[in-house]
Amino acid sequence: MKRLILFLIAGLAFSAGAKAQDAESFLSEAARNSPELKAVYARFEASMQRITQAKAWDDPKLSFGYFISPIETRVGAQQAKLSLSQTFPWFGTYALKEKVAAEQAEADFQRFIQARNQLFFEVRSKYYELQEWKAKGEWIREQIAVLERYKSLITAKYSGAEGKLVDVLRVDLRLENRQTELEVLKAQWPSLRNGFNRLLNREGDPEIELPEVLAEIPEGVLSNDTLSFKHNPMLGETAHMKNRAETEERLAKKQGMPKFGVGMDYAFIDKREGMPDLKDNGKNAFMPMVTLSLPIFRKKYKAMQIEAEKKREYWEYRNESISNSLSTELSEAQYGMVRAEEQNALYQNQIGQLGRMLRLQLADYSATGKDFVEVLRLQEKELAYRIMTEEAKRNYWTAKAKMDLVRGTDSKDYKDEKRK
Template structure:
């Protein structure tokens, strides 16, 4: 039965092939120009620059010393000293630091992908109300045209003594209500256009192309639920942060190990004038090896513990996010089914209301009575047409939310 209802809706409402292409084009524009999304990508690019910073050796140290009072030696007075030293962290420290930075950069890229998907959902949530507004304006204008024709008929019947002045006043009241509603809808267009255009980072007055019709898809049960917890970039980002914290734990452990240094001292020696000795005034060259002694262990233990706590924190965040995704999916899936059922209902109610209105109007044309019932049925038809347009829009908004939850790729 449900599949039959879906087929009826697809026939009555048309398809969405044209819409998909149009909205995809807007997605591409937003991906290239939205400043918030660009900022996320810059954050990723900046994180990449951390990799060469932390995986490189520290700069060598060069020092120079001049003896104000030369130190006398057998081969002459020492006049100046040049020193060059290079420190080396413990084996594997640089690689671990580079791995941690690379993993954090990859996590930021996954956050960028999640932000892009969220932007697509925000665009859909801003785009479909423009369709709803256009449909409401069209419906309201048709309602005004019908009411004006009703007013003409009511006036004619009153002049021919086949109707009452009350009928004319009733339709005039409803006509003014409809004209006011249409004016309010016209005023609503600018803020909706501004909101959508600003997501594209373009002028607020730019024209937005709206599709001609909306349809619904026949979705299988548990649609894309299998990808809910496997491909979502936010979960991937947390996985990468956990791995980066594990690498940081290794870094913290290795930083608590001795660092090795090698160096070279060059001493300039002056010649002795008071004696003739072998190697007189010969400069001295002295290789050196140094080792740091990390005896203050509290900071290293704290650094290791910090990395472990970060792993636990990211693990808990991942579990919380997965729970939210699961509950969010079930709610969105319910809303999709709800809107699908409502669309089917409103389509049927619209058809029956049109039939009832035609019958009532034919009876009024013959007898000149029950004009109030004609007006009531006209407003009932107007309500169902608007509710159908709203249900179509809500269906596509929650479908866009489902696409975000399941990390649909475009």
């Protein structure tokens, strides 16, 4: 098991070296620093120790007794007695106890994987938010530069008595709006940075190297295979806990069987005085013993079986409930990806058409000096669509990360590694 955790960190470190700006580069840091992840993993390690405890034999019993008033026997007075015994449960009990502990450890490991997957989803989601923030700032700065060029053009026309003062004022108004939007966006950065640093559990609030822009949305990547969530670790946990309950049912029956033990008594005997011809005079006594418990009070054993049976039923219902929730979440994530893909395609098409309209309108304005309001309207519309495009990209990749979380995609890699 521990080798799998090292494999996790090593694999993420390799990804970080390959793509310094990729979201994966932050995952190993989050995994190393997360106190929640450390807590869940410590619980798993504690469960592993129960396996050794479960298969250990009961301690042997050693007792010593000294007779203050010696007991007379035919061959002499009994002075002291030494006893040694070892008790054994019914056949197969130790194996079942070990299996119960092993199933619990496997369930705790699946819980650790789920906590890790949830952490990675949160890191990726926040990372995509940072990318969207950067892209929005770039588009606003680009429009500010365009408006500056428009202002120079209109001012020149106005100086030559070909333009209108109102158009100059309109550009100034748009510039002021865009610059205010940019300042508001900059003011948002400390909050985003702090939230991301808290996810990574970094000391203080250090600066973050700005990520690359959001990747483009691929086409036609969804298939029926994406609807499977059989590798989700929450289902793995319920499966192992159900196996544990079934094993506990069998163990309860074993514990209701007799226990047996073996041992010996060794008695120290003094010689009888004045009887030199007595056979075995003063000979110490050795007595092998066998013990057998009688589990005649059956109510507690019956209650143990019923308890294990109800636990099994609980985990069966729990598995069904989780499966229903995962199915809903998976459908919602798939819908989120499809919707974002459709919106992105629409926005890209609208941006292309607006670009052509804007070029025609600029040409008309350059020739006639009229309808500059329409130029500004088209420019504003283009910016709005570009920002909506970035939102669609973020929504797509966040939905994709959610789908990976629900499917337990990373968990499958660990199961494959475990089989090796």
